[in-house]
Amino acid sequence: MPEEKHIFSMLVDNQPGVLSRVSGLFSGRNFNIESLVVAETIDPLVSRITIVTKANKPVVEQIEKQLNKLINVIKIRDLTGPESVKREMALICVRAKAEHRAEILRIVDIFRCKVVDVGRRHYIIEVTGDEGKISALLNLLKPMGIKKLARTGPLALLREPD
Amino acid sequence: MKLNGSQILIEVLKEEKVSTIFGFPGGAVIGIYDELAKSEVEHVLVRHEQGAVHAADGYARASGRVGVCLVTSGPGATNTVTGIASAFMDSIPLVVISGQVPTNLIGNDAFQEVDIVGITRPCTKHNYLVQHINDLQRVLKEAFYLARSGRPGPVLVDIPKDVANDTFDFTPMEDINLKSYNPTYQPNMWQLQKVINLIEQAERPIIFAGGGVILSKASGELTEFARKTQIPVTTSLMGLGAFPGSDPLWLGMIGMHGTYRANMCTGHCDLMVSIGVRFDDRVTGKTDAFAAQAKIVHIDIDPTSIRKNIPVTIPIVGDCKITLERLSSLVKKSDPNHLKRRRQKWLDQIEEWKSTRPLAYKQENIIKPQYVVEKLYQLTKGQAIITTEVGQNQMWAAQYYHFDQPGHFITSGGLGCMGFGLPAAIGAQVACPDKLVVDVAGDGSIQMNIQEMATAVQSCLPVKVVILNNGYLGMVRQWQELFYEKRYACTSMDYAPDFVKLAEAYGAVGLRATQPEEVEPVLSEGLSVPKPVIMDFVVAKEENVYPMVPAGAPITEMLLV
Ligand SMILES: Cc1ncc(C[n+]2csc(CCOP(=O)(O)OP(=O)(O)O)c2C)c(N)n1
Numbered sequence A: 001m002p003e004e005k006h007i008f009s010m011l012v013d014n015q016p017g018v019l020s021r022v023s024g025l026f027s028g029r030n031f032n033i034e035s036l037v038v039a040e041t042i043d044p045l046v047s048r049i050t051i052v053t054k055a056n057k058p059v060v061e062q063i064e065k066q067l068n069k070l071i072n073v074i075k076i077r078d079l080t081g082p083e084s085v086k087r088e089m090a091l092i093c094v095r096a097k098a099e100h101r102a103e104i105l106r107i108v109d110i111f112r113c114k115v116v117d118v119g120r121r122h123y124i125i126e127v128t129g130d131e132g133k134i135s136a137l138l139n140l141l142k143p144m145g146i147k148k149l150a151r152t153g154p155l156a157l158l159r160e161p162d
Numbered sequence B: 001m002k003l004n005g006s007q008i009l010i011e012v013l014k015e016e017k018v019s020t021i022f023g024f025p026g027g028a029v030i031g032i033y034d035e036l037a038k039s040e041v042e043h044v045l046v047r048h049e050q051g052a053v054h055a056a057d058g059y060a061r062a063s064g065r066v067g068v069c070l071v072t073s074g075p076g077a078t079n080t081v082t083g084i085a086s087a088f089m090d091s092i093p094l095v096v097i098s099g100q101v102p103t104n105l106i107g108n109d110a111f112q113e114v115d116i117v118g119i120t121r122p123c124t125k126h127n128y129l130v131q132h133i134n135d136l137q138r139v140l141k142e143a144f145y146l147a148r149s150g151r152p153g154p155v156l157v158d159i160p161k162d163v164a165n166d167t168f169d170f171t172p173m174e175d176i177n178l179k180s181y182n183p184t185y186q187p188n189m190w191q192l193q194k195v196i197n198l199i200e201q202a203e204r205p206i207i208f209a210g211g212g213v214i215l216s217k218a219s220g221e222l223t224e225f226a227r228k229t230q231i232p233v234t235t236s237l238m239g240l241g242a243f244p245g246s247d248p249l250w251l252g253m254i255g256m257h258g259t260y261r262a263n264m265c266t267g268h269c270d271l272m273v274s275i276g277v278r279f280d281d282r283v284t285g286k287t288d289a290f291a292a293q294a295k296i297v298h299i300d301i302d303p304t305s306i307r308k309n310i311p312v313t314i315p316i317v318g319d320c321k322i323t324l325e326r327l328s329s330l331v332k333k334s335d336p337n338h339l340k341r342r343r344q345k346w347l348d349q350i351e352e353w354k355s356t357r358p359l360a361y362k363q364e365n366i367i368k369p370q371y372v373v374e375k376l377y378q379l380t381k382g383q384a385i386i387t388t389e390v391g392q393n394q395m396w397a398a399q400y401y402h403f404d405q406p407g408h409f410i411t412s413g414g415l416g417c418m419g420f421g422l423p424a425a426i427g428a429q430v431a432c433p434d435k436l437v438v439d440v441a442g443d444g445s446i447q448m449n450i451q452e453m454a455t456a457v458q459s460c461l462p463v464k465v466v467i468l469n470n471g472y473l474g475m476v477r478q479w480q481e482l483f484y485e486k487r488y489a490c491t492s493m494d495y496a497p498d499f500v501k502l503a504e505a506y507g508a509v510g511l512r513a514t515q516p517e518e519v520e521p522v523l524s525e526g527l528s529v530p531k532p533v534i535m536d537f538v539v540a541k542e543e544n545v546y547p548m549v550p551a552g553a554p555i556t557e558m559l560l561v
């Protein structure tokens, strides 16, 4: 059976140990985690976890049910489809030799991202976008030399009905 | 009312109508023990914390209530892990209270500190570290609620010593409400109607019931439903007793050591109504071949059980009892004789499987373990509560003792945990003081928690231990015989203690039978002594459990006697 990528977004109790219940479920049941993002929501008692996983259909069904079964998981939703907005952020430290500096800035401009740190030999670029955009940017910057990279993994939010 | 943490624990135990707990003291729980001793809550002092958890498990299964144990931090807590894992696999409602080092020492590698919440996270339904006295009452109430509701399971509450000493203004709490936990009890009526339609069309239906039926106290509803629809019934090991073993519709147990007819039915049925089961690999064998001709209905309170191992035609999330009641009320009141006639061909086929391939063993001039269990069944008229150890003894108990009622067969099904039977018997005896409670044991397993004999003697719990002593870790030896060319690597129990003398050393009664004609007198005597008894039956050393489905083979491909 083919594997598909899924984004689950869940609201969980903002308590110690909850993240390890979630990640322990994945390791204990041999589910795969591609990325995981956690932070408090507007309600300080509640956090949102966004998790990307890759699995075949029956396993995806199990993952959702098993997460739902955790007592600290308040709500879970599969946000894989187009009815949700997805964004990822990356900080990219790129080597900036004199002959590449203009080129890098042009790319930054085209991708509508930002240079947040400048040095004699590097730029740090901040970019947000969907996964495709970030990968495309990385591909363009690769030839200049990427020194360091930090990516968040996707976040997702359901679009509101009009 | 100002109470300290220990007193709050006692108050909650009283509110939850807990009359007896099982435990073992230590530094982190001295304060709790001090309050416990002043209260009316009884305490059974075990000899190992694993025994406390199995005893609470046996208590829970025999009584249908939540079992409770109390242990100290560190080694006390780690000793509970096997017991908790066993209860978790079998969905048994337990509340395990562990002491913890004071909050200011947590994380310091303090004396007898262990992260028991971390360790038990994957084998509890839920667990808690109580960080503050203000949370204690709520956490304890939640623990009981979670343990017994939905799909039951063990819940651990870790209480640091300073939290147990701290004070709190206590008033009884209102009902528990957890926003993130809402088990589905009511089945979807549309789905039920589809089940009824399938039943009306089916020519070769069977019902496959499991431990969920016993947990939801739905045996009566299951029996009514099966009789009304004239559908034959098999159960998993965990389901034994959910349907009367003396009923003509009874097929015997399904699975690796299931009866020939139950396993053949699985291969040939066109409809399987499964209730309160989770399709363990010991039941299904090769999953692709399992019930390959059948439409499968799966009723369970836990959505994760459904479509985990087996694709199903009609999934139904709901409580077994409510669902079976609804189903029975939807069944048309057709004349049972008419139904019987419709099912006749199928029932005849089953009868043929039964008569050509019954459960059987060869009588020889040596005690056969199956014979001991048969005699035990006859002498107790099927009324005893049977606990088991693990291995061949467990399977022979399941095959040759017939259970007419739920709560009478208590075994570590999912974890298959040697050392379960004796402490579980102790717990069952606490729950049912007037019942005869018998642990059907192996010579290997019994040695894993034999120390609990002292508990039985000290607490005047007259449990009976029937050792089927084959001098081997028999079930492993059976696999070695069948699949490893008889290389009996490390399965011979060349040295075992003299179990009769051992019983006597514990202050219990010890009896032994070495000849077939001694079986009945030894059982009669042993069962009638009002004290804990060990009966040592020296049985055929290399007897095998049959039928047997080799692991991973289709369930219909059985090795037979
Ligand atoms: C704690 C534990 N360790 C190991 C096993 C593996 N095991 C399963 S059955 C068995 C043999 C048990 O021997 P005995 O109690 O004498 O029972 P018999 O099969 O001989 O009746 C063993 C070692 C287990 N189930 N549990």
Ligand SMILES: [Mg+2]
Binding pocket: B442, B443, B444, B468, B469, B470, B471, B472, B473, B474
């Ligand atoms: Mg043995």
